[in-house]
Amino acid sequence: MNNSTASPTPTNGADLADGSVPGALPLTGGSPGRLFLPHALITVAALAFMNWLIIEHAPFGVKQIGASYLIAFYHVPSAILMGVAYTLVFAAGIMVLLTKSVEWDRRARAAAAAGLLANGIVLVTGSVWGKAAWNLWWNFQDPRLTTSAVIFLIYLAYFVLSRGIEDEAKRARICAIYGILALLAYMPVKYAVEWFGQGSHPPKVAMDGAQIRDTLNAGLLAFFFLYSLLYRWKYDLDTLRERSDAALARVRRLEDSRS
Amino acid sequence: MTSFRAWRVLVAWDFTREMRRKNTLVAMGMMALVTLFVFAFAIPTSSVELDQSRAGILWTTLLLAATVGIDRAFRADGEGRLLEGLLLSPVSRPTIYHARVASTLLFVLTIAVPSFGLFMLFFNQSVSAAALGWIALTALATLFGFVTLGVLLSSLTFSVRGGDVLLRVVLFPLLVPIFATAVDATSRAFDGGAPDARHAGLILAFDLTFLGAGHLLFDHGVKDLGPQG
Numbered sequence: 109m110n111n112s113t114a115s116p117t118p119t120n121g122a123d124l125a126d127g128s129v130p131g132a133l134p135l136t137g138g139s140p141g142r143l144f145l146p147h148a149l150i151t152v153a154a155l156a157f158m159n160w161l162i163i164e165h166a167p168f169g170v171k172q173i174g175a176s177y178l179i180a181f182y183h184v185p186s187a188i189l190m191g192v193a194y195t196l197v198f199a200a201g202i203m204v205l206l207t208k209s210v211e212w213d214r215r216a217r218a219a220a221a222a223g224l225l226a227n228g229i230v231l232v233t234g235s236v237w238g239k240a241a242w243n244l245w246w247n248f249q250d251p252r253l254t255t256s257a258v259i260f261l262i263y264l265a266y267f268v269l270s271r272g273i274e275d276e277a278k279r280a281r282i283c284a285i286y287g288i289l290a291l292l293a294y295m296p297v298k299y300a301v302e303w304f305g306q307g308s309h310p311p312k313v314a315m316d317g318a319q320i321r322d323t324l325n326a327g328l329l330a331f332f333f334l335y336s337l338l339y340r341w342k343y344d345l346d347t348l349r350e351r352s353d354a355a356l357a358r359v360r361r362l363e364d365s366r367s
Numbered sequence: 368m369t370s371f372r373a374w375r376v377l378v379a380w381d382f383t384r385e386m387r388r389k390n391t392l393v394a395m396g397m398m399a400l401v402t403l404f405v406f407a408f409a410i411p412t413s414s415v416e417l418d419q420s421r422a423g424i425l426w427t428t429l430l431l432a433a434t435v436g437i438d439r440a441f442r443a444d445g446e447g448r449l450l451e452g453l454l455l456s457p458v459s460r461p462t463i464y465h466a467r468v469a470s471t472l473l474f475v476l477t478i479a480v481p482s483f484g485l486f487m488l489f490f491n492q493s494v495s496a497a498a499l500g501w502i503a504l505t506a507l508a509t510l511f512g513f514v515t516l517g518v519l520l521s522s523l524t525f526s527v528r529g530g531d532v533l534l535r536v537v538l539f540p541l542l543v544p545i546f547a548t549a550v551d552a553t554s555r556a557f558d559g560g561a562p563d564a565r566h567a568g569l570i571l572a573f574d575l576t577f578l579g580a581g582h583l584l585f586d587h588g589v590k591d592l593g594p595q596g
Binding site: 205255258261262264265266268269272273274277278281282284285286288289290292293295 | 516519520523524527528529533536537539540541543544573576577580584587588590591
């Protein structure tokens with residue numbers, strides 16, 4: 109699924125779909141959606157295996173936080189992959205600025221969507237754990253939960269920005285800069301949590317043990333499949349949407365030239 | 368013309384122009400005044416709640432007023448025509464960015480100082496000279512960070528349809544970390560303590576990060592306006 113050709117191929121001498129924008133899509137070719145179903149099936153199997161490990165393999169409770177730690181098998185992989193996805197948004201933003209290709213903008217948006225889902229799962233599972241541990245659905249005194257919510261807002265704004273700009277090249281450039289700034293804002297927040305303390309966040313020592321590590325690794329793999337599936341889905345959807353927009357624009361131009 | 372001289376000329380020109388026009392200044396002042404009024408009605412001036420939330424009230428007021436100033440950073444340039452002219456000049460783009468940051472900071476401080484005075488007046492607050500010094504230092508460092516980021520985002524959104532709304536949508540979430548730190552530091556100053564090294568470290572990290580980002584990215588932000596666009 110490589111759509112990174114620099115410009116669309118003209119057919120029967122007609123005008124280009126969007127020739128002025130590097131990385132614009134050809135009207136045909138590529139294969140969005142290829143191997144999507146096997147990917148989805150592997151994801152379902154990996155998630156099922158992870159849940160089986162949580163029920164059968166992992167200890168039912170650990171010191172300090174008891175059985176409520178089980179939610180960490182959803183929470184920790186999502187938190188790690190959220191960081192990976194947002195780093196991809198940053199890297200894709202740099203590539204947009206270097207190559208001026210809107211192809212990287214599609215990649216950045218797909219990574220941001222995956223990151224936002226991971227972030228959402230981090231927030232929901234954190235909140236559920238908070239209810240079990242503190243009898244509170246939300247605690248603004250906990251720096252990690254609060255900073256995760258702030259980061260969620262930052263990347264939600266990325267999508268508002270992305271949807272608010274119509275011009276493809278301009279949107280790619282502006283969203284790239286915002287994606288870079290978003291990660292730069294995320295870094296001080298991450299270190300602030302270290303400086304200002306863990307709050308009520310459970311310490312890492314509570315997650316020790318071979319069985320827990322195995323289950324956590326399986327969770328990491330399962331959630332990797334899940335978020336990469338979302339990445340592909342968003343990327344393919346944007347590819348098809350932009351291709352259909354380009355085709356529609358071309359039909360309109362042809363109609364205008366004939367009338 | 369050296370970069371420093373060009374920077375100085377641009378700062379003086381931009382600041383003087385805005386001070387003469389006054390329309391944005393009035394809008395910022397009104398925003399600060401209205402926000403203080405709303406809080407004065409919402410929270411009794413001699414209550415425990417006020418002592419707990421006074422730093423938050425002060426920073427909400429400054430944030431809302433300063434955002435009006437950030438919004439005009441490029442929008443007031445006649446739909447970017449003035450900026451286009453500047454980009455055609457031999458002055459480097461980072462110099463234009465740093466000049467706009469400095470003039471906007473001066474402009475924001477012009478409103479922040481009387482707003483602080485009104486806040487003290489409306490809410491019957493009194494602080495020691497040392498606390499006042501800490502609050503001033505925190506405000507200066509925080510507003511500098513706010514302006515470095517705000518000017519960069521303003522340069523991105525001012526030419527977009529509905530850019531004024533978009534600016535707020537993208538600016539506020541990015542500002543939460545620095546403003547939360549500033550509220551914490553100011554609250555300590557009001558209580559008679561000094562902001563600790565962690566507050567200073569976080570605010571300075573934010574300032575330097577976004578000043579560096581603005582220096583590097585401003586050129587990309589205004590690319591479609593300049594001669595290379």
